[in-house]
Amino acid sequence: MDWKQALQESGIWLAQAYAITLVASALAVWFLARRTVWGRQFWALSSDYFSPRRSWRPLLGIALILLLTLAAVRLQILFSNWYNALYSSLQALDSQAFWLAMWLFAVLATVHVLRSLFDVYIQQAFILHWREWLNEKLLQSWLHKQVYYRSQYLEHPVDNPDQRIQQDITSFAETSMSLFMGTVNALVSTVAFTLILWSLSGPLDILGITVPRAMVFVVFLYVLVATVLAVLIGRPLISLNFQNERYTADYRYALVRVREYGESIAFYAGEKIEHLLLNTRFALVIRNAWHIVFRTLKLMGFNFAVSQTAVVFPMLLQASRFFSQQITLGDLMQTMQAFDRLQDNLSFFRNAYDAFASYRATLTRLHGFTLAAQDAENLPRPQILQENRLALQDLTVRHPDGQNLASQLNLSLAPAESLLIRGPSGSGKTTLLRAIAGLWPYSEGTIIRPEHVLFLSQKPYLPLGSLRSALHYPSLPALSDSSNSNDDAAAAVLRDVHLAHLIPRLDEAADWSRILSLGEQQRLAFGRLLLAQPQAAFLDEASSALDEGLQDAMYTLVRQRLPQAWLISVGHRNTLLSHHGQQLLLDGRGGWQLEDISLSLKD
Numbered sequence: 170m171d172w173k174q175a176l177q178e179s180g181i182w183l184a185q186a187y188a189i190t191l192v193a194s195a196l197a198v199w200f201l202a203r204r205t206v207w208g209r210q211f212w213a214l215s216s217d218y219f220s221p222r223r224s225w226r227p228l229l230g231i232a233l234i235l236l237l238t239l240a241a242v243r244l245q246i247l248f249s250n251w252y253n254a255l256y257s258s259l260q261a262l263d264s265q266a267f268w269l270a271m272w273l274f275a276v277l278a279t280v281h282v283l284r285s286l287f288d289v290y291i292q293q294a295f296i297l298h299w300r301e302w303l304n305e306k307l308l309q310s311w312l313h314k315q316v317y318y319r320s321q322y323l324e325h326p327v328d329n330p331d332q333r334i335q336q337d338i339t340s341f342a343e344t345s346m347s348l349f350m351g352t353v354n355a356l357v358s359t360v361a362f363t364l365i366l367w368s369l370s371g372p373l374d375i376l377g378i379t380v381p382r383a384m385v386f387v388v389f390l391y392v393l394v395a396t397v398l399a400v401l402i403g404r405p406l407i408s409l410n411f412q413n414e415r416y417t418a419d420y421r422y423a424l425v426r427v428r429e430y431g432e433s434i435a436f437y438a439g440e441k442i443e444h445l446l447l448n449t450r451f452a453l454v455i456r457n458a459w460h461i462v463f464r465t466l467k468l469m470g471f472n473f474a475v476s477q478t479a480v481v482f483p484m485l486l487q488a489s490r491f492f493s494q495q496i497t498l499g500d501l502m503q504t505m506q507a508f509d510r511l512q513d514n515l516s517f518f519r520n521a522y523d524a525f526a527s528y529r530a531t532l533t534r535l536h537g538f539t540l541a542a543q544d545a546e547n548l549p550r551p552q553i554l555q556e557n558r559l560a561l562q563d564l565t566v567r568h569p570d571g572q573n574l575a576s577q578l579n580l581s582l583a584p585a586e587s588l589l590i591r592g593p594s595g596s597g598k599t600t601l602l603r604a605i606a607g608l609w610p611y612s613e614g615t616i617i618r619p620e621h622v623l624f625l626s627q628k629p630y631l632p633l634g635s636l637r638s639a640l641h642y643p644s645l646p647a648l649s650d651s652s653n654s655n656d657d658a659a660a661a662v663l664r665d666v667h668l669a670h671l672i673p674r675l676d677e678a679a680d681w682s683r684i685l686s687l688g689e690q691q692r693l694a695f696g697r698l699l700l701a702q703p704q705a706a707f708l709d710e711a712s713s714a715l716d717e718g719l720q721d722a723m724y725t726l727v728r729q730r731l732p733q734a735w736l737i738s739v740g741h742r743n744t745l746l747s748h749h750g751q752q753l754l755l756d757g758r759g760g761w762q763l764e765d766i767s768l769s770l771k772d
């Protein structure tokens with residue numbers, strides 16, 4: 170190689186290789202996205218990200234990373250020629266050529282280090298941006314139209330969505346990048362080193378036939394056979410990796426539940442049964458892990474055998490030409506190095522099989538997640554019209570098994586009217602509220618309700634954070650609220666709902682659902698109602714943990730502060746009757762009855 174021309178030649182090489190690689194990559198992506206299952210899954214997940222209509226940046230990023238990858242291959246070629254120059258100078262005892270080789274090395278090594286660092290930075294930046302986008306996409310589809318809740322009603326609910334959003338996105342972005350760039354590197358490098366090896370290899374007699382350039386054919390045949398065998402040995406790893414993700418996530422979820430329900434479990438002294446349950450789940454993880462270990466051992470053993478056998482191959486094939494002085498020591502060493510590189514590059518797919526197996530598992534999981542989110546979004550829901558009135562028209566609510574809980578329900582409430590829903594346990598009272606909220610898929614009919622409504626459940630939800638944010642939930646506390654906590658609206662409300670002792674702690678961040686008693690949490694929820702001022706309030710046994718005096722106080726307060734609001738409660742207690750104008754009785758078999766409470770109280 171003429172080192173004076175190296176820069177110019179490298180420029181031309183890069184330009185040619187870049188043009189070919191860009192076209193070939195585009196065609197390959199197009200083909201894979203149409204013809205393979207995993208290609209289609211990839212496309213469904215990421216085509217929007219790479220769409221130039223959204224932004225050019227991802228495509229430009231990929232183009233830059235491709236260029237850096239090709240530069241890496243070019244450097245490998247230069248290093249290969251450098252090897253030849255070095256050993257040739259040693260064999261010829263040419264000290265001038267030797268020192269030139271040393272200077273060349275300094276230049277090549279510097280470029281190599283700088284290129285590698287820049288490459289790492291660009292790839293990492295690209296992956297982080299991609300992850301951000303994917304995370305947002307999945308979060309949006311998960312939180313859209315209550316998919317996080319309604320997906321439980323799918324025939325095949327999505328398992329461990331949290332893991333898919335958090336972990337799978339990361340490995341998807343990272344492995345996509347490493348597999349794609351690894352493939353490009355391996356392919357381009359294969360072509361380049363095949364050319365080098367071609368020029369260095371000589372004929373070989375096999376069974377009396379002289380094969381020209383034998384080494385090139387031998388290495389290709391060798392790796393081809395090895396790859397086919399490796400794919401056969403490694404194939405079960407795909408499903409094993411898939412199971413591994415699932416079992417570990419299930420186990421983690423069970424552990425989280427112990428923490429979540431720690432108090433109940435502790436009261437029951439349920440450690441033994443929890444331990445048993447955790448062990449059962451963990452046993453699945455370990456059993457699967459053993460399968461992975463054995464399968465990986467087989468694949469690794471095979472890969473080791475293949476790589477080790479390949480070490481002496483080029484020596485054996487070139488030795489006679491070296492001793493008959495047809496080639497120099499530099500040629501021999503470059504042959505070994507080129508053979509090794511070629512073997513390495515061709516083996517990329519064999520060695521990457523493991524990574525590809527878990528990549529496909531990740532793709533399947535992410536794709537399954539987006540499909541489930543779409544299905545959950547399309548689950549049936551009753552028609553909800555937002556008007557300034559409250560009425561149910563021909564509303565039928567069913568049990569998941571098809572049995573009617575309420576059939577053809579028709580009612581209309583005038584402003585400021587209140588309704589108490591009653592019926593035996595399991596008759597569908599909560600489910601009726603779910604249907605009115607648009608959550609219950611097994612319902613049909615029309616619901617007319619105002620825009621601003623608030624549903625309070627028996628066990629109030631308190632978000633992580635300060636008491637103030639819990640009180641304002643699901644709105645954000647106004648900024649002006651956070652100062653001067655003694656005379657702001659939140660403090661006044663706390664006083665109203667008999668929680669004045671919590672005013673000094675309004676801005677304390679804590680896990681309030683563990684600290685406050687159920688009765689305190691229910692009063693906090695009433696406070697939420699006073700702050701939110703909804704046009705209609707739905708209370709599902711929202712005062713069940715309060716004594717009758719406090720319950721009376723809360724309902725009177727709500728009526729005073731929200732005089733025009735519709736008030737719909739679910740509850741068993743007779744003491745609730747006096748706070749409502751009408752009652753709806755459900756029998757749990759589809760039958761219902763609407764009564765005027767003032768009349769029935771007289772009875």
Ligand SMILES: Nc1ncnc2c1ncn2[C@@H]1O[C@H](COP(=O)(O)OP(=O)(O)OP(=O)(O)O)[C@@H](O)[C@H]1O
Nearest residue numbers: 321568569574592593594595596597598599600601
């Ligand atoms: N997610 C679900 N999957 C399957 N069945 C459900 C689901 N949610 C509720 N159900 C069933 O629907 C029926 C009505 O339940 P719902 O909670 O509405 O009763 P309820 O009248 O509010 O009872 P309670 O007075 O005990 O609170 C019950 O048989 C219940 O098992």
